[in-house]
Amino acid sequence: MKRLLKRLRNKSLAKLEIKKNIIWLASYPKSGNTWFRSFITALKNRGEVNINDLKTEGIFSSKISLEDNLDVDADDVRSTQIDIFKRLALTYQSSISEEKNFFKIHDLYSLSEFDNKPIVPIESTFAAIYFVRNPLDVSISMANHNGQSIDQVIEKVMGNPLASISKNSKFLQHQFPQWIGTWNNHVVSWKQVDSFPVYFVRYEDMKQSPKETFTDILHNIGYEASELEINRALEAAKFENLKQQEQEFGFRERPGSSKSFFNKGEMGQWKEQLTKSQIDKIKQINEPMMREFGYWED
Amino acid sequence: MFKYLAFGMQIHSGFEISGLYPSTSLESGNTVHVELGKVPESLINEVLEVKPFSTYNENEFIFNIPETAKYYITNGTKVVIEPLTDNFEEVLFYFYTGVLATVLFQKNILPLHVSGIKLKNNTVMLFAGHQRAGKSSTSIMLQNMGYLPFTDDTAVLDVENGICYAHASYPIIRAMEKTLERQQVYSEDKIKPVIGEGFKYGINFHEKFTEQKLPVSGIVFISEEGDEVTVSTMKAAEAIKLLKFNIYRKQWVSGMKKEMLQFKTISSIAQSQVHFFSAKRPWEADSFETFAQAIEEQIISQIGN
Incomplete structure (x- = not known):
């Protein structure tokens, strides 16, 4: 990135100090990412959350970030330049900011096929928080989100090493394609990151012990907040409140295929809703990380 | 030269x-x-x-x-x-x-982020919206229904004696592959990729291009919202906020010190005889044909004939 900045002719920009302000909110879809973004919003906003105006800085795959930062139209950029431009845009955004920037990311952590460098700009990354959720429950939530059956989700997404979202370039897409792969591969990819700290947080711990878990996360990333502020933000970002907002005002991040973004958010739904065959398939594909994070039941 | x-x-x-x-x-x-x-x-x-x-x-x-x-x-x-x-x-x-x-x-002229078509009364209907809102796709579907293209993605508006006029940008329409599969107006030799390895295609319409500025009948702010196509009229006061959002490259306004120009440009358009509308379509749904029909039936039939 520094090299690319230097290649740009303008000397002022080449001298721009690169700041490590980015905190990635990484997860496989439907794993508590939006909940945490709502919590951060409430923290920044005196306990108020509007799900259609979240105060985190954006989404890694968003085309708008690239367009606003680079003054180009994202759909017109050469496909071979997109990864480079995305990193450049967010490095710029990080470097002109005076505070930490939270970016949601669903991409599996990988190297760009075009320049063999990490897809995210590591030189402007402070840390990542990785939200991990029992894949058996993820499958149910994702089926609702995608408007697919659970069998389709298992076959086409959670069991597909090449699974991607926003991939169909024939349609108008507000986000760049994101390779997510299988649930297991996704978790493994972020566990292998050694360029910056990655803090893993279980969705189930967020549900069962919210105060302790959210406080720990803030401590890890050096975000200062009082007990009162944390309690107020947790209350504002409660699942029921977010769901009610969606019912009243809609949620701009809800895909057309889904009836509601905030579905149930419960733990252990799989025990009631998955067949033995579906459970076996998910376990077969995802065994290593299910064992690692305490989701394995014989 | x-x-x-x-x-x-x-x-x-x-x-x-x-x-x-x-x-x-x-x-x-x-x-x-x-x-x-x-x-x-x-x-x-x-x-x-x-x-x-x-x-x-x-x-x-x-x-x-x-x-x-x-x-x-x-x-x-x-x-x-x-x-x-x-x-x-x-x-x-x-x-x-x-x-x-x-x-x-x-030149102290702020372009608007709009596409547009010519109506039968020799005025233009403009479609405003953010990137990927579907401005070009809406225009192309209406061209399938017999309307002529006026401009794609951008235009310049000026107001004279209370009438708002539009200058077209240049005779290229940029569109996604899916839209091109549905268009019935342009032959294949008019269509080529905008940029090698890019996602959009360009359609040349030089022979249909309008050199003169034309009066603007209406500006339709298009967005993705809800589960069905809806069209409604909009008051000028509401339109002011959306016009500001639809300045092309609006992120330059501050750096190029155009705040006052922006205020004057938007105010003059809002106070002109232009009619404003909101048209919503379901996000991610393949709804452009229905959308274009609704715009023709509920907007153009009222003000474009």
Whole structure:
């Protein structure tokens, strides 16, 4: 990135100090990412959350970030330049900011096929928080989100090493394609990151012990907040409140295929809703990380 | 010397610019001169904004697209292009979009982010919306229904005696593959990828291009919301906020000190005789044909005949 900045002719920009302000909110879809973004919003906003105006800085795959930062139209950029431009845009955004920037990311952590460098700009990354959720429950939530059956989700997404979202370039897409792969591969990819700290947080711990878990996360990333502020933000970002907002005002991040973004958010739904065959398939594909994070039941 | 018309401006170039509309006008005042040359290292005057690809102040702008080209735009009258690739179509593509918009800003003209069609009463209907809202797709579906194209993605509006007029940008429509599969108006030889390895295709419509400015009957703000297509009228006071959001390259307004110009431009449009509408369609749904039909039945039939 520094090299690319230097290649740009303008000397002022080449001298721009690169700041490590980015905190990635990484997860496989439907794993508590939006909940945490709502919590951060409430923290920044005196306990108020509007799900259609979240105060985190954006989404890694968003085309708008690239367009606003680079003054180009994202759909017109050469496909071979997109990864480079995305990193450049967010490095710029990080470097002109005076505070930490939270970016949601669903991409599996990988190297760009075009320049063999990490897809995210590591030189402007402070840390990542990785939200991990029992894949058996993820499958149910994702089926609702995608408007697919659970069998389709298992076959086409959670069991597909090449699974991607926003991939169909024939349609108008507000986000760049994101390779997510299988649930297991996704978790493994972020566990292998050694360029910056990655803090893993279980969705189930967020549900069962919210105060302790959210406080720990803030401590890890050096975000200062009082007990009162944390309690107020947790209350504002409660699942029921977010769901009610969606019912009243809609949620701009809800895909057309889904009836509601905030579905149930419960733990252990799989025990009631998955067949033995579906459970076996998910376990077969995802065994290593299910064992690692305490989701394995014989 | 090659002479062209874009946004109502005369463009004189030392080389062919195939995407622009050839001009036969003898006027030479207010002309934009385009030439190939060496782009300077930095601005002459104080830099007001520095971004990865853009460095600018009120009257100078250096636009540097890696591996494509550098562009130096001054005073709204001169453009110097330094290609960095042999693919000259790609070099010109950024000229059509970012560079011409910069020229307009420097001329104290703020382009709007709109596509548009000509109506039977020789006025235009404009579709405003953010990137990927479906402006071009809506326009193409209405062209399938017999309407002529007016402009794609951008236009310049001015108000005279309470009437709002629009100048078309240049005769290229940019559209996604899915939209092109549905269009029945243009032959394959008119369609080509905008940029090699890019996602959009360009359709040339030189023979249908309108040189003159035309009165604007209505501006339709299109968005993705809800589960069905809906159309409603909008008051001017509501439109002001959306017009501000639909300034093309609105992120330059502050750095180029155009806040007052923005206020005047938007106010004059809002106070003109233009009708404003909101049209919503379901997000991610393949709804453009239904959308175009609703716009024809509920808007054009009222004000466009």
